[in-house]
Amino acid sequence: MEFTRKNRQLLSRIATNDRHGENSPYFDGWKAYDSNPFHPIHNPDGVIQMGLAENPLCFDLIEKWIRENPDASICTAEGLDKFKDIAIYQDYHGLREFREAVAKLMGRVGGNRVTFDPNRIVMSGGATGANETAIFCLADPGDAFLVPSPYYAGFARDLRWRTGVEIVPVHCKSSNNFRITRAALEEAYEKAQRSNINIKGVIITNPSNPLGTVLDKETLRSLVSFVTDKKIHLVSDEIYAATVFSSPRFISVAEVMQDMDCNRDLIHIIYSLSKDMGFPGFRVGIVYSFNDDVTNCARKMSSFGLVSSQTQFLLASMLSDDEFVGNFLRESSKRLAKRRHVFTKGLEEVGISTIKSNAGLFFWMDMRPLLKEQTTKAETELWRVIINKVKLNVSPGSSFHCSEPGWFRVCFANMDDKTVEVALDRIREFVLQGKEENNHEADKSQGRAQRWRKQNLRLSFSSSRLYDESLMSPHMISPHSPIPHSPLVRART
């Protein structure tokens, strides 16, 4: 936003700086989608939204449960007698049944290898609020957190904007499947120390956004011992825990702590129902800390973003239904697995590889062979081509602070089967067209992933006629909120 000098003086520094992150090019894909959203009938040439990590695959199960359980609502005949008590309930401890139900869900999602204590469940305004609250509790302005990259684009805002805390990325490389190594952590830590940056902790996302992979026990143990040694915090964002759809299973940091010598006061978990259940609108964020002081502090801070008691009540009822939850988790995994497989296969057919993943609502696609050159600039150019020509809103790796250009996060769960087909068709066409435009020999695809010779492809995509000039104009590059007429538009991933 352009600020007049007058406004700059009138408003706070926070209000006039860029740390809300919406000036990131990441949001340009949104705009392309908003101005031309795909619809199978009304707008079949529109942009398909593949930048939205949503989980809408199991609403049939949820709706069935809702119909069968009218007492879960305070507005039905069956539930109305609870309306008043719930409407006036603003205790920041949260409804006991709600906390118990969430604790139980977290336990189940971790394979019941850990029991979570309902008294440590603290509410927040979605995972967005939870992450910010954790940072407010643990770090002062100017302090920093180590964050393995690639990482969720929203962290730039959630961890930094109003807190004044910095992010120091720990760059992970494709050469070892983006593993978080002790060496990388140590190196990032030392480097920060030398620059007089005070590292207060590490934030990991497990399962990973954007990779869709889970951390193995070794890596988790290594992280826990790293933070214990350095006496810094470990915040584990586990909001994708129930999206694991194939082995290896999800292991929570809570599980790993159980048989390790470590300082429990350093360990905190962020949870949410936005991804696992598909309820981002309900703003259910959870801070779960093993540190009593942090729990108490976060609970006081939760006043700034409590979960609506109406929603607490509904979810307490839903998530206490063991049979429903078990069935839901199984079905959700199944459907995610199936959907992922459709994409994996479809992409393999045209020689596009993705990182092997078993979780999340997206895959991490390798487009490095298609880059003109291995630079972020080339990645951005390729991205604009994908948005404007292929008409898919995917998210470029640079928006996740990936240190290697050429990777893209593609969401696969937020659309119906027909749209999946259209998306795959477009990708196939794009890739094959790229091959045809080559004058040189290209390796023939045998159905297994193959790479083109880089220089051939670079030729075909360097043509400026593929760029939509309008996308480069200032008004499109403005950072702002999605265009209001699209009801399903969101401002975050």
Added chain:
Amino acid sequence: MVSMSKIATGNGHGENSPYFDGWKAYETNPFHPIDRPDGVIQMGLAENQLCFEFIKKWLMEHPEASLCTAEGVNRFKETALFQDYHGMPEFRQAVAKFMGKVRGDRVKFDPDRIVMSGGATGAHEMVAFCLADPGEALLVPTPYYPGFDRDLRWRTGVELVPVICESSHNFQITRTAMEAAYEKAQEANLKVKGLLITNPSNPLGTTMDRETLKSIVKFINEKNIHLIGDEIYAATVFKDPEFVSISEVIQEVECNHDLIHIVYSLSKDMGFPGFRVGIVYSYNDAVVNCARKMSSYGLVSSQTQHLIATMLNDDDFLHNFIMESKEQLFKRHKYFTWSLSQVGIGSLKSNGGLFIWMDLRKLLKEKTFDAEMDLWRVIINEVKLNVSPGSSFHCHEPGWFRVCFANMEDNTMEVALSRIRSFILKNNESIIPRKLCRRSSLKLSLSRSLSRRMDDFMSPAGIMSPHSPLPQSPLVRART
């Protein structure tokens, strides 16, 4: 020891304030008419519980307002997925409409300026983050809601500078007081970024008159500082004078609209604190945009947005609810204040809010805050009423207490009143005026002892303060 942030280890959360001791007394021994008739009655909670039957009736007739009924479940998925920080258009339209109606339709609110937040708590913090840097200050007239200390300061690092309001002026905000506070801040090297007013006032229960509001708008405009109007009690105004919003006043006074912001909520006006519906309404585009981005930290649950949108888009409901609420509050307030006056307890004349500002100065051993705290502990521990001492609201004068009246059933109110009566009779007989209600023998015995006490009452050394009810009419309210 593990290192946490300064914010976490400091006292900025405000819960070490004695204000919370009353809560603890209540929590360990809460009153229940049957199970615990000797427990502490909660009169420290500004809740509006008087209209739930009305609301429930509407809900029965409008199953489509819920996502969980047969009529509403087809909207479940799209609503559960809706996380756009603009908020549902129907929700914003409904809130804008409600806000306008509450102001007699003298102002129109623009739905595109409606920004969500985590309750009024979240709204205040958000506004402070947008307008002030750490170390900068906001002026706040006293007495003020204790939660401001946390909401405006804790994580923002912003300071609060009190604008002292005195009982001699009915606690009204004067130009002199504002200037004095501004000067004081300058002397302390604090950059003042704005003035926050609560209108209707918590804890006073009074509304600001047009002149005062104009004077305030002129002041902030001259100083080029922001005006934040916390209007969360707007619909609780139950009698004249009518509520005047700053949104109306800025239509009449020259001022820079970029300085004007309103905080709203449904917690008090509708009685829905659990639903966490906070609203920031700013006339400054940059603030709207910034606040909207920040609202991600505390959006209103889409389930709740849907319910509220349906409810408040029903014009009949809107109109009738407002009338019903006013009526219930009026009745309850009238009965409560009259009953108190019968035992010589006065309160600031008020026309809104969910509480009264009770004048117990005559009961103080001495005019100090220590004496106020002593009296308070007696009220909590012996009378067993959780009321809130004026010092927790940063009142400049000891002896005032905020007492909530809308958060209980009629019979609980009776119990509270009888406890007050007993306490007064036992300990402070000299304040009871000659004439009392004619309803019981209690009155007879009191009036006998009263004729004696009238002399005490009239004596210069006694209670001849302008704040006691006049002896001849039981219906006279204490006025300052």
